[in-house]
Amino acid sequence: MLLAALGLDPKNTRSINDLAKRAEVLPQRLRFYEEQGIEPTNEELQRLAAATGLTELELRLKSGLINRAIIERLSAHAQDVAGILGNSPAINSKVRARANKSLKPAFKNALGTLFQGDCMDIMARLPSESVDMVFADPPFNLDKLYPSEIDDNLRKSHYLQWCEEWLAESIRLLKDGGSLFVWNLPKWNTYLSAYLNRHLNFRHWIAVDIKYSLPMQSKLYPSHYSLLYFVKGPRPTTFHADRLPMEVCPACCADLKDYGGYKDKMNPLGVNLCDVWNDIPPVRHAKYKKRKEANELSIKLLDRVIEMSTNEGDCVFDPFGGSGTTYAVAELKKRKWIGVEVGPVDGIIERMESLDEEAEYLDRLxxxxxxxxxxxxxxxxxxxxxxTVGNIPKGPSRKRKEPDIGTGTGDQRLLEIES
Ligand SMILES: C[S@@+](CC[C@H](N)C(=O)[O-])C[C@H]1O[C@@H](n2cnc3c(N)ncnc32)[C@H](O)[C@@H]1O
Incomplete structure (x- = not known):
């Protein structure tokens, strides 16, 4: 958008180099800003504006680099601006037009319905405020080959725009107090959380440990996936996080943490779930993997989020079916579910019809x-x-307010921030 605002064609290297020279900005920096959607420095913006005969404000408006100062000025002149822009419809007409497409379910049972198609087409047909929870695990735009042959190598701005479209629809579908979870790479979730922060209430950025992280040159080892957790409205209708067993040495059964000397406050039901999850296994074993090509998530992950944010009979929606993990777990946990997959759905249907093994695994979990x-x-x-639980030791007496034990953080600042 920056190059277009400067009147430049991204393919015309000569004109980019000419302008870069006049504005004293390195051409590769201009391309970097364009590709990454990052704002040039203030000095560079001023020089670019001067070199193209624009004011800095004009350049910012043309390229969408709208900061808080501009928003305040627009808001102060709302009537004039609205007069200039005219009356554009509030509802995204592109999305609404999709609602007219007729789509038959590929599978239906007492609790769930699966559609084969583009999630945007399905969502456009679902009523507002009709689901209790949305879980989304979209393609990560890593140029992977999916059975659906979707384009998984979009331009950054295109990928983010697409994400904002399905997020906007997901938000519309959520009931007040409903929860939204988005599974993605930290890189993408930084953008998606900025968008979501404008519409929903942030609860957590959950870091889910990746067991086998690969080294990357000149970067830290990426070692977690990000699971965003937002709610619609001030507070979740449902929140019951599982408690985990206390960490102990498997050989000698000794405590592995001292919980800040608060053992006497240990909850017999276990330790509070925190926002770093390092007990979620990758699904690698062929025996458990339901579809070879799908980036299948662990049942343990879906069980945890569904348990935390819904009750039996609630409705779970997942726009990106893959191998159908969300639907399988929702079904086993007696939640209603709505699913969509743009690629082949035979694997999901087969899975939904033979859930016994997964039911046993879930019971064990x-x-x-x-x-x-x-x-x-x-x-x-x-x-x-x-x-033991029947014989919890007395802790040291303390005057200050004690935390709910079992968080295992021991850091009072975090508790204060969260409360
Ligand atoms: C990362 S996988 C989801 C894996 C799933 N969570 C599981 O555990 O099996 C993403 C899936 O979304 C599907 N997909 C991509 N774009 C879609 C769209 N517009 N509508 C519906 N499904 C889509 C892909 O074909 C792929 O199967």
Whole structure:
């Protein structure tokens, strides 16, 4: 957008070089700003504006580099600006036009409906404020080959614009108090959270540890996926996070953390879930992988978010089906669900029709939550004379306000920020 605002054609290297020379800005910096959607420095903007005969304000408006100072000026002159712009429709007519397409479900059962198609077409047909939770795991724009043959190598601005379109629809579909989760690379989620912050209420940036991170030259090892968690309105209608067992040495059963000396405040149901999850396994084993090509997520991840943000009978929507993990877990947890996949859906349908193995796995997973120690560990600790739920040690007496124990952070500042 910057090059167009400067009257330049991105393919015309000579004209870019000429302007860069006149404005004393390196041409490669101009291209970098264009490709990354990053704002030039103030000095560069002033020189670019002067070299093209524009004012800095004109250049900012033309290139969409609108800062808070401009927003304040626009708001002070709202009537004049509206008069100039004319009455454009508030509703995105492109999205509404999609609502007229007729689409038949590819699969339907008592709880769920799966559509094959573009999620934007399906969402346009769903009523506002009709779902309790949205979980979205879109393609990451990493030039991957999907069975759907979607273009996974869009220009950055195009990818982000597309994300904002399905996010806008997701927000419309959410009921007040409903939750939205977006799974993506931290890089993309920095942009998406900036967008979401304008529409929803931020709850958490959950860092989900990647078990096998690959080294990258001149960068830190990327070691987490980002899971954004927002709610519509001031507070979530439903929030019940699982509690996890306390970390202990598997060999000698000893405590691995001291919880700031607050053991006497340990909750017998376990440790509070925090916003760094390092117990989510990647789905790599062929036996468990439902579709070879899909970036299938772990059942454990979906179980956790569905448990946290919904109740039985609530409706979960996932616009990017893949192998159908969200739908399988929603089904097993007796939530209603609506799904969409633009590519082949046979794998999802087959999965939905044979969930027994996954039901057993989910039962085993759920048995591991909401106990400070699992029964076998409680027994071994008792045998070894270590403290147990029936015998929690007294902590040091403290005058100051004590945190809800089991956060494991021990950092009072975080608790204060969060409260
Ligand atoms: C990262 S995968 C989702 C994996 C899924 N969470 C799972 O656990 O199996 C993203 C999926 O979105 C699908 N997709 C991409 N664009 C889409 C669109 N516009 N509408 C519906 N599905 C889309 C892709 O074909 C791909 O299967």
């Amino acid at each position: 759920r048995a591991g939550y909401n106990h400070l120690f699992l029964p076998e560990m409680e027994r071994r600790r008792k045998e070894l004379g270590r403290w």
